[in-house]
Amino acid sequence: MGELFAEYREVSVADPLRQGDVLEAVDPGATMWQRHLLVMTADCDxxxxxxxxxxxxxxxxxxxxxxxxMQLPKIREQLVRLQLKELRQIFSKAAVPAITDGRLREWASEQTPADIAKVLELRQTDAQKTxxxxxxxxxxxTVANTLKEGVDLLVRAQLVGVSSPKRDNAVKKVVNHLRGAYAQPPGDALFLSAIGPGEEDGYFAYLRHIEQVWEPEIARGPSHTKVAYRRISRxxxxxxxALVQRFAMVFMSIGLPHQYEELRDLHAEIQGDKVV
Incomplete structure (x- = not known):
């Protein structure tokens, strides 16, 4: 059988600290943002x-x-927008005062749907949809503490909402999006199946969040001195x-003002009218 594949390789204590090294926090209570770190400092530095x-x-x-x-909130926003769109359609046909989307979401957490429908004085059919x-x-x-909880909430919400899909389709809508993050991650992340010995359950390097560690606080191997991190692989x-290239692209991107985008789109529409 061929050698097992891994994105990392082991290094010895004698190897100097270099770009691409994987660090593990000594503190077992370290947050997820500090538990495992990937060194981005250049070798020449x-x-x-x-x-x-x-x-x-x-x-x-x-x-x-x-x-x-990072991914579940995006799915949540997509699904919430669908329900808000349904509410807008209902409210447009009734004498409902203007309510922002943000206020509607707050209201949904403050009172029961039945009480809200009663306040709005909607017809029975519209009240049921609302x-x-x-x-x-x-x-x-609802706040989820685990990925499974989050997925379950989004699936259940689709099933009770307006224009509810079959359960299998509700599950696919959430799970397919999550699976897509592996094969086609956004530009600020990259999936790694393993980052070191015993750390092989799957990880994402998140390139938009930066941590800095003092070099003397990093042990390159087993150490009896007090340190904050130990190197476990490279x-x-x-x-x-690939990770350094993605990291650079995240911070090379220069955002342009919203006003510019509106004017750009206006010019594009005018140009379209000219040539039609």
Missing amino acids: FAYAKHQGRVTCVPLLAADEYLLE MAALEAIGIMD MQDRFAH
């Missing part, structure tokens, strides 16, 4: 001490943590380079 002892790192989040923190949409929104905005060159 280490060699010539340009980093002034500050080692720049990004977190390596357990897959479930990353999906719960209660269904508000119940769905309330469920979706990413294979191809993966280290």
Whole structure:
């Protein structure tokens, strides 16, 4: 049988600290943002001490943590918008005062759907749809402590909301999005199946969050001195380079003002009218 694949390689105590090294916090109570870190400081900065002892790192989040923190909220917002759209359609036909989407979401968490429908004095059919949409929104905005809890809430919310799908389709809508984060992650993340010996349950390098560690607080191997981190591995060159390239692209991107985008779109529409 061929050698098992891994994105990392082991390093010895004699190897100097370098870009692509994986650090593990000594403190077992470290937050997910500090538990495992990937060194991004360039090798030349280490060699010539340009980093002034500050080692720049990004977190390596357990897959479930990353999906719960970064991906599930995106799915939630998509599903909430569908229910808000249904409410807007109902309210447009009734004498309902203008209510912002944000206020509707707050209201759904403050009072029961039945009480809200009663206050709005809607017809029975519209009241039932309104209660269904508000119940769905309330469920979706419930805080989840685990990925499974979060998925269960989003599936249940779809089933009680307006225009509810079959359960299998409700599950697919959530799960397919989560699976897509592995094969086609956003530009600020990359999946790694393993980051070191015994750390092989799947991780995402999240490149938009930066941590800095003092180099003297990092042990390159087993140590009896008091340190905050110990090095457990080093990413294979191809993966280290890919991660550094993505990291650079995240911070090279320059956002432009919303007003510019509106004017750009206006010019595009005018140009379209000219040539039609």
